[in-house]
Each structure stands twice: as structure tokens, then as C-alpha cells.
Amino acid sequence: MLLNQLRLILTALAFLTRIPIPAWVGYADTQLNQSVRYFPLIGLLVGAILAGVYSLAILFWPSALALLLALAVGFMLTGAFHEDGLADFYDGVYGGMTVERRLEIMKDSRVGTYGVLALLAVLGLKFAALLSAPTASVPLILIAGHGLSRAFAVSFIYTHDYARSSGGKVQVVAQGLSLPALGLALLIGLLPLLWLPVSVLWLLLPLLLLRLWLARTLTSKLGGYTGDALGASQQLSETVFYLGVVALL
Template sequence: MNAFTRELHLFFNALTFFSRIPAPAWVKFSSAQLNHASRYFPLVGLLIGLIAAALYAAFSLLFPSTIAVLLSTGCTVLLTGGFHEDGLADVCDGFGGGWSTEQTLHIMKDSRLGSYGALGLVLVLGLKLATLVSLASLGDILLALLVGHTLSRFVAASLIHTDSYVQLDELSKVRPLAQRMSQSELLIAAAPALACLFLLPGHSALAIIVTLLLVRLYLCRLFRRRLGGYTGDCLGATQQLSEVAIYLALCLPPSLL
């Protein structure tokens, strides 16, 4: 297997892990390949963002922007199988109801949705929809969807590079994408995120960078203090919270920067 083919296999491993988009029949899947597929996490986000933007553009031809945003977001959740939303709900339940590390991890492994998880999902999805509707009225929603899905997945992937995985695979209901990311893999993951930033006006790019740095700093400290590192659910929660933070940053008036 040459280098290009190997990278294709890694990309499709990441794509099928994080979405319901089928891979070609010739793709080989294995835990070893999945462990190195995190480098393509943001690239998968870029693809999801392109699909979300295309869906919004199509729906907006038939419906008002609010309905188009709801339909596009719903299709995106179906496309990803609610994978990241599930992680967000588990983190809210675990961190809201757990006191010790062991109790928090135990609650996060429970597939049932608790009150904290329901509240977290409602608040985050509601905020996501509200900001996207606002961006639609400004004419910036297509670029926002592209940037939001890509950069948020880079922030989540970056935790794999800097932090330790704290839950054994056999005890987790969702296996992590990877337990370690090298410097070169991080650079590959950063490429789509940087490309998206160059599409934005300078003040918008600056607002997003500052916002994501603050979000990442807070979540890293929270995960390290409560768990000693990250779990697969923590990556999903990081993606969702980073995506919302990006939309909020794009809604800020340029005069504030």
C-alpha cells in the first residue's frame, strides 16, 4: 500500500466513524488505522459543513431562513448520527451529577439521557439555531457553517495531541478516535482549519481565534480537574461547544474588535 492509498484509508476510516456517509468497498477498516485517523477529523468537518451549507441554500429557496436553518441542522444531525450531540449530553450528565472521577465516568457511560444532558442539548441546540438564524439575516450563514463544522472539529482533535485519554476502551460505550496524536498529524489536522480562517474577514477570524482559545483553555482545565484528561464524550462536547462559540463570535459586531 503506497502512502496516498494509506491516507485515503485513514480518511474513510474517520469519515465512517464520524458520519453515516458510506465508504467505498475497497476501504480497509481496523482499530490501528482508526487510531491514526484523527488527523482527518477537521477534513470530515469540512465535508459536513459543505453539505450543511448546500442543504441550507436549497431549503432557503423554498422556505424562510428560520425553517431552512432548522431543516439543515436536522439533516446534519442525521448525517452524523447525533454522534457529537450524544457526547455533549453525556458530559452534561456526568459533570452535573457526578462528584468523584469514578462517579462522573460511570454516569457518562450510561446510555440513558438525564436531566442535565437534556438541558445541555436544549440550550446548545437552541443557541446554535438562534445564532445561525441571525447569521442568515446577515447573509453570512453559508461561510459560518463551513467554518463552524471545520474549526470546531480541529479544536476537539487538538485535545488528543495535548491531553491523555482516561477511560479504558472496553469500559466505554463509544471507542475514542485515537489516544495520541503526533505533531505531524496535528499539522495535517490544522490545514483545513487554517484554510477556512483565510476565507473570513480579519476581524471575524480574530474573534473566532480568541473565542476558541478561551473555550479550549476552559474545557481542558475542566476535563483535567474532573477526569485527569479526556474521553470520547469530551471530544464530542468540545466540538459542539466550539461550534456554538464560533457562531457567537461571528455574531459579534465588528466595532467591538
Template sequence: MPTDQSCSSDLPRWSPALLLADLAGTARFFSRLPIPRLSRRDDPSALPDFRRAAALAPLAGGLIALPGVLLFAALSATALPLPAVALIALGLGIAVTGALHEDGLADLCDGFFGGATPERRLEIMKDSRIGAFGTLALIVTIGLKAVLLAALAARSGPLAAALGWWIAEAGSRAVMVTVWNRLPAARPGGLAALCGQPDRTATLIALGLGLLPLLPATYVFSPLALLLAAALAGASGLLVARLALGRIGGQTGDVLGASQQLALLGTLTGLCAVA
């Protein structure tokens, strides 16, 4: 992440131009999408002020997920096996984000389970090399996501599975923002120090935006499946938060990425667990 950029915090809290700028900036930060300038307040070279902009993380997550979700829906109409379709679409999704959150999950597993002290864990997490714990975590989680998407498509139809994936991408960002808000920064000069920590208002808005897609989804999934999906997503975030607080004393970008990945996996698990 660049460190020579500064966040702009001298703007009014909410305005249409600022909302567009926050959405574009958040999507740029968490992906490699070539998003053009959307408003006069939008500076593509500046980092977002996440004290406010994190409110739109679920919307940005839904936008970032669209290429993979649409590819999944399109390829499901071919004769390709559904597990292959899921893996190809997940691969595109990973390419769109630059494996940002997957990298966070791998670093967290390497650090949390490979270091004996908080200092050593943080040192391992900062190392760009991947270890055995991180490799296994990626194999298991990506494999599980592919299996769950394929199973959901086989049972409920490809469009339902695509919708479930999109819901999971948006909702998992709300979980990530909540973890970000609740935990102190584990190291100085990290993401929170650079661009701020989501405040209470931004966190509540993110939660609302993350839960909102569940309402129309009741036409596709049972209320029990949606309730279980939301519960497992929240439990995943809580697990990551408790582990992070106990092992390194707070959150880092890797912790946030891991919380998003596990919340996404929890959502898909909940949708698949109930017919």
C-alpha cells in the same frame, strides 16, 4: 463503538492511497455517510489509526457537514423563516452524524454536573440514558446554533452563513483533535486505547487544515470576526479540557464530542458578534 476491530498501523505514514483511506475511515467513524472504498489501502470494515488519521479530521468534518450546509443554502431561497431553515438543516446534520457529538455533550454535562467523584462521573457518562443537565445542554446549544445561523443569514446572506457554518464544522474538529492530543485517556479501553491518540504531527496538520479556510473567508467576513471566531473556538476547547482534567482526569469520547460542539458554537458566535 465496535470493539472487535483493530487499527492498522503497519502502513507507511503518508501516501496518496493512505490519505484517501484515512479520510474515508475518519468520515465513516464520525458519521453515517455510506462512503465507498476509495483506495486499495481503504478497508471500510476497519477502524482508522487515529494517531495518524486524526490529521484529516477537519477535512472529514467539512465533508460530513456538506449535506446540512447545502440544505441550509437551498432552503434559504424559499419563503421559509430563517430560524426554521436553520433548525431543519441542523436536524439533517445531526442525522448524518447520528448525533455522535451531541450525545457526547449531553453525557458530559450529565456526568460533570451530576456526579460527585471522578468514578461516579464516568459511570454517569457511560449511561445511555439522558438526564436534566444533558437535556438542557442540547436545548440551549442547538437553539443557539439555529439563532446564530439565522442571524448570520439575515445580516450577511444565506451563502455567507452557509460558509460560516462549514468553516465552523471543519475548525471545530481541529479543536477536538487538539484536546484529544493534549489530555490522557480517562478510562482504559476507551477511544485512545482502541485506535490511538493523535500524535504531535497529526495535531499540527489538523490545526493547519482547520485554520486554512479562514484565509479565503476574509472575502466574506471581516478579519476581526474571523479572529474572534478562532479565539472563541480555542477558548471553548480549553474550557472543556480544563474541566475534563479536573473532573475525570482526562478525555473520553464524550469529552471530545463536547469540545467539538462548543468550538462550533464559539465559531458561530464570533462570526455573529462582529459586523
């Protein structure tokens, strides 16, 4: 039982990051599908690594440079997996006139104007928000933000249908999510918020508004979610979380 759960955790690690895993983990479609519940746990790990980079870098360089180094390590660690989804999502949603055309644009590897602007806006807001936060709080904010944002993205797998009939980045994991699995993902993602010196209720309110907007957009523009949409939801929720924390601090 424990070995199987460890296998699912390592499967999630391989899917969401560039970190190598042991060969004994193996691969199966059902294995990847079940590993979705641990996506927020991988987010916490990514956030912890970035927090460590920042904590070490701040000893030698100004906070702005320490933040840039941490963000750069994040890109290398995840292969800019979610950022790529954000760019494709905005290109497709705002560049196409029909559901079919939007999905077609999102499969194109090229990045358009909407995608570039979305990336610049999100990355700029993240950097500015974290730079405005108290230095001592930044590591915990990074950890909490990465865990919570993965749970936020996973929630759409439970509430929405997969938009594509075939293909896409998350076709295998788009087989539905059980309520217990969703509960575990949310528990992992929300737990670090208890250690933040802010009101959790006020922090979750803007995230709820973001989710309502995204849910409506996915339904009306795409007919469901895609891998790119999940990546966009992770990036947007992480950004909104940082902005909310800084506002409350």
C-alpha cells in the same frame, strides 16, 4: 501513498458520519487512529452538505425553516454523534461527585437533566446565532464552523491523556497524536477562516478561553478526555464560533 491517505480519509468519514464507504477501505485499529488527522476535513464535508441544504431550502422557505432543515440533515448525517457526547459529558461532569462516578454516568445511555439542558442551550444558541447572521454568509459560516470545531476537539487528543483504562467510544483513536498530524488537522480546520469577512484574531480569542476552561475541566473532573468529552468540545466550540462570527459581523 495517496491511496493510503484516501483510505484514512474514508475511515474518518465512516467513524464520524453515517455515510457508507467502499469495502476495500477495510478496518484496522491503527488505521482508525491515524485517520484522526482528517477529522476536520470530514467536518468541512459535513458543513458543506449542510450549507448546500440551506442554500437550496432558502429558495423556497424562510431562513428559520431553512436553518432547521439544515440542522436536521446534520443530525441524520452524523447520527447525532457529537450531540450525544455533549449530553453524556454534562450529565457525568455535573452529576457525579468523584472521577469514577462521573465516568460511570457518562457510559449510561440514559440522558439526565444536565444533558437535556445542555442540548437545548447549545442547539438554541446555534439556531439563534445562524438566524442572526446575513443570509449570504450562512453557508460559509456552517462550513468553517464544522471544520474548525473538529480540529478543536482533536487538539485534546494531543494535549491530554485518555481518561478510561478500557472501553469508551474513542479508545482506539486514543493512542496519542503526533505533532505533524495535529498540525495538519489544525491547518485543515483553520483554513476556511481566511475567507470569513471578520478578524480571525478576535474570532479565536473566545475559542482559546473555551479551550482553557475545557482543559481544566477534563483534568480536574475526569482525569483526561473521553469520547463524550470530545463530542462536547466539538459542540461547544461550534456554538462559540457561531456566536463570535455573528458578534463580529
